[in-house]
Amino acid sequence: MSSKRYTKNNKALTDQQRDFYEQNGYIIIKNNVPHHLIDELCTRFVEICENRVPYEMPLIIAKDKSLLEKGYTGQHAVNKFQDILHDDVFFKYACYQAVGDVVESIIGPNFSGVTSMFLNKPPFGHPDLSIHPLHQDLYYFPFRPINTIVGTWTAMEDVNEMNGCLFAVPGSHRREELYEHDYPKQERRNRFYHGVQGFENEPRVNFIMDKGDTVFFHPLLLHxxxxxxxxxxxRAISFHFADSNSYFIDITGTIQEKIVKEFEPQYKFDYMTIYRRKGRHVRGNKGSFLNYQSNL
Structure with a gap:
């Protein structure tokens, strides 16, 4: 029996890489996504921003208010596309074999996409709207098990401290605790960008990445x-994947209820229906997770 808790198999990861993920809660895979696919995804992003091609819901375009106030338009005012799994061009990323093989090594062979974002961090905006505060992605997820969820984040150009790279608290997933989240105390804030407080002195690692590198990370990792x-x-593209037999939980009365109450009016559906609508099966058995007939 395997002694590893946070990974499943050696489909695409060596024992050494699995050990690193087990210990730190993330692993960076160099040259994971080819430049030609990244360029195709970036072109799709620009074309939608400039109204040159149509798009369909549930794709949502989120804009930087401080840049709109300065008169920026198109791609220069957008900070992300949300829920892009049902766009067939962006879905190519979810289906790309080298991405899926690492996902399979971490959570197993049967999985669905559950969140999907094209992240665009423009320059010249208000600094408060350019950051994403330290947080845990599990805070947003009304489903379990925890260890069969994994996030991916692929650099679409070289990223570093100058242009706002990711950072994380290595090993924070092993505490196996979901912390209280709220809006940070700052002048301006992005809607839904909650964060944790009291971790300012935790040791952090910056993810310096080249175009095409992907970081895979645990949903409890502070980042x-x-x-x-x-x-x-x-620019980056970021998806989350979950085992296709995951199950929804009742988060009434928990620290996650706060984000639920904020999300539901935006989407006009209950929280479970939101995830069923925006999720999409990717690999292996389809399972029951995104089935509308499945219940708590």
Whole structure:
């Protein structure tokens, strides 16, 4: 029997890489996504931003208010696309074999996409709206088991401290605790960007990545991203995958209820229906997770 708790098999990871993920809660895979696919995804992003091609719901375009106030338009005012799994161009990322093989090594062979974002961190905006505060992604998820969820974040150009790379608290997933989240105390804030408080002195690692590198990370890992101080956009694509037989939980009365009450009016559905609508099966058995007939 395997002694590993947070990974499943050696489909695409060596024992050494699995040990690193077990210990730290993340693993960076160099050259994981080819440049031609990244360029195709970036083109799709720009074309939608500039109204050159149609798109369909549930894709949502989120814009930086401080840049709109300065008169920026198109791609230069957008900070992300949310829920892009049902766009057939962006879905190519979820289906790309080298991404899926690492996902399979971490959570097993049967999985669905549950969140999906094209992240665009423009320059020249208000610094408070350029950061993503330290947080845990599990805070947003009304489903379990925890260890059969994994996030991916692929750099679509070189990322570093200057243009707002990711950072994380290595090993924080092993505490196996979901912390209280709330909006940070700052002048301006992005809607839904909750964060944790009291971890300012925790040792952090910056994820310095080249175009095509992907970081895979545990949903309890404390992580965030910094301000873009460069003169160009910092782009990435980020999905979460979960085992296709995951199950929904009742989060009434828990620390997650706060985000639920904020999300539901935006989407006009209950929280479980939101995830069933925006999720999409990717690999292996389809399972019951996203089935509308499955219940608590």
């Amino acid at each position: 965030g991203s910094g301000v873009n101080k460069s003169r160009s956009c910092r």
